[in-house]
Amino acid sequence: MRSEPESAAAAFTRVGQDAVTYARRVAGTALARTEHHREENRELLKAYGRHRSAGGGEVTPSALRGAAQRFRTACGLPVPVEDPARSGPVVPPARPQTSDDEEDFSQLRILNRPT
Template sequence: MPSEEFESAAASFKRVGQDAVTHARRVAGNAVARSRRHHSENAELLKRGGRGAKPGDPTPGTLRAAAERFRRARGLSVPVVPDPADSVPSRSQSPARTPRSDDEEEDFSQMRIMKRDQ
């Protein structure tokens, strides 16, 4: 009897191992397919959205919408981005006042700090 139990246990172990390998291959195949699909979607978005945009240019609406769908699908927060047309000041508006350099501020330069310690 012990020999039969051993053979049964070995067969069971082999079957479980094969099932695990089959499952791992299926999961890996699904991951590769999903990765390829995302890659092709991203390539298409780049074509439609205008590859080569300069840094600082507003993100095209198609890319912004795709990013929003991606974030919502994964339960991530979606930042509120102001419309670029709303943020451009008109010529009639005066520019924002910049602070003067002689405003009362601490001087944290190295020379000032080093002299303080002496």
């Protein structure tokens, strides 16, 4: 049994319906993923609150803190320094990034260069 070729209007309608179905599925997946992340964050906040209220010590392990400091130093980012007078780390101001090819591209210098 052979079916007749689909008309252009019917093909357009079918493709549109397929696109809408796909978009709804993707949106549903994204919403589910977002809700999952929110639930994880709620649980982490609760655990952090319990840790603080119990008078827990350092939240970040020292090995992880050291790895973070090495990474920030390697990337030229400011490294927080612990200040015993304050309750938390102090972040120094960011250093300006320097590069070897800093050139003056101002209009006056380009127009007045010798030829």
